[in-house]
Amino acid sequence: MTSYVEGYPVKALIIEDSAIETMVLSAMLRKFHCEISTAKNGKEAVQMFLEGKKFDIIFCDKDMPIMSGPEAIEKIRALGEIHVKIVGVSVGDNAQEAFMRVGVDEFVPKPMKLDVVGAIIQEVIKKKKNNETV
Amino acid sequence: MAATMKLGTLGHAASMLSTGLLDEQFQKLLLLQDGSDPNFVAETITLFCEDGERTIGELTKQLDKRCVNFDEVAAFVHKLEGGSATVGAQRVKNTCIQFLEFCKEKSRDGCLKTLDTLRVVFYDVSGKFKAMLQLEQQQAEATK
Numbered sequence: 001m002t003s004y005v006e007g008y009p010v011k012a013l014i015i016e017d018s019a020i021e022t023m024v025l026s027a028m029l030r031k032f033h034c035e036i037s038t039a040k041n042g043k044e045a046v047q048m049f050l051e052g053k054k055f056d057i058i059f060c061d062k063d064m065p066i067m068s069g070p071e072a073i074e075k076i077r078a079l080g081e082i083h084v085k086i087v088g089v090s091v092g093d094n095a096q097e098a099f100m101r102v103g104v105d106e107f108v109p110k111p112m113k114l115d116v117v118g119a120i121i122q123e124v125i126k127k128k129k130n131n132e133t134v
Numbered sequence: 135m136a137a138t139m140k141l142g143t144l145g146h147a148a149s150m151l152s153t154g155l156l157d158e159q160f161q162k163l164l165l166l167q168d169g170s171d172p173n174f175v176a177e178t179i180t181l182f183c184e185d186g187e188r189t190i191g192e193l194t195k196q197l198d199k200r201c202v203n204f205d206e207v208a209a210f211v212h213k214l215e216g217g218s219a220t221v222g223a224q225r226v227k228n229t230c231i232q233f234l235e236f237c238k239e240k241s242r243d244g245c246l247k248t249l250d251t252l253r254v255v256f257y258d259v260s261g262k263f264k265a266m267l268q269l270e271q272q273q274a275e276a277t278k
Contacts, residue, residue: 020181020217027166027174063212091216111159111219114166 009035010124013053015045015060015072016089021110025059028114032121041065042072049079057124059112062090062098074102085124143273146266155259160222176267182221183260189214190256193249197242207245208237214252225255 012034016022026036037055039045041064058076060069073086088099091110099107108116147164150156167174189210196207215230217223229252236244 018185018213018216018220020178020185021220023174023178023181024163024166024220027171030171031166061216063209065209091212091219110216111162111222114162 009033010057010121010128011035011055012037012121013045013048013055013058014038015042015058015064015069017041017061017064021061025112025117028112028117029121031114032118034121042067042069042075045072046075046079049076049081055084056128057085057087057120059087059089060099060104062088062095070098070102073099073104077103085120085127087120143266143270146262146269150259150262150266155225155262156222157224158222159219159224163221176270179221179263179267182217182223183263185217186214186226186256186260190249190253193252197245197249202240202242202245204237204240204245208234211237223256223259226252226259229255 012029014022014025014036017040022038029036039048043066060073062069069088086104088104088107089110089112096107147160151160163175163178192210193207196202211230211233215227218226218230229248233245233248233252236248
């Protein structure tokens with residue numbers, strides 16, 4: 001399955017403090033040929049946006065040191081990044097509510113499944129294609 | 135199952151699945167391995183074993199303190215819960231869930247008892263993972 005749109009790969013940012021979970025999600029995203037960037041906590045992620053980096057999709061964990069996922073998402077959206085698709089991911093209860101409150105587009109419980117990741121990437125590609133033709 | 139894993143290792147994994155040590159998430163992990171990423175499973179489970187050992191060490195230290203910070207304890211357990219869920223280490227994950235309940239209750243005794251259980255289930259699965267990787271390596275050497 002390709003995630004190329006007119007030669008451009010889907011740019012994905014993983015915000016996750018667990019190296020194992022980053023490794024596994026990265027392996028899934030590589031199946032869809034995504035260009036992958038990672039941040040170990042919310043603060044690193046916000047810094048990337050302050051440096052002008054752009055992404056098509058963010059997968060964001062909830063509980064991280066220094067800055068949590070919901071806090072980072074609030075700041076990222078406040079920077080004007082309203083079009084980037086943000087997926088909140090967590091293994092705990094109550095995470096969905098915390099994410100939806102700050103404006104994520106979707107919540108997916110951990111562990112993430114390949115077909116779920118694939119469906120999300122396909123949505124992003126479709127949106128990119130629609131934006132290209134406008 | 136991943137074509138790049140040897141039959142012996144797959145048999146090892148199958149026995150861990152049938153005893154409930156692992157769940158179907160581990161099978162999904164195997165499917166992520168392919169020719170372009172032939173060491174993916176080995177690297178992931180090695181990292182799980184190393185991280186898990188570090189976390190258990192930290193939990194022991196935290197619960198040894200006179201004044202236990204249960205939020206900090208919960209943060210470590212939560213991380214191990216996530217990692218174990220990701221690799222399919224079902225018993226470790228379930229023990230972490232129980233552990234988090236005792237953290238919520240701020241029960242030092244409950245946490246200490248569950249840490250003992252966590253040690254047993256973690257070292258059981260990590261020992262079997264290491265044996266599986268050793269077998270995989272031996273089989274790879276034998277086919278060279």
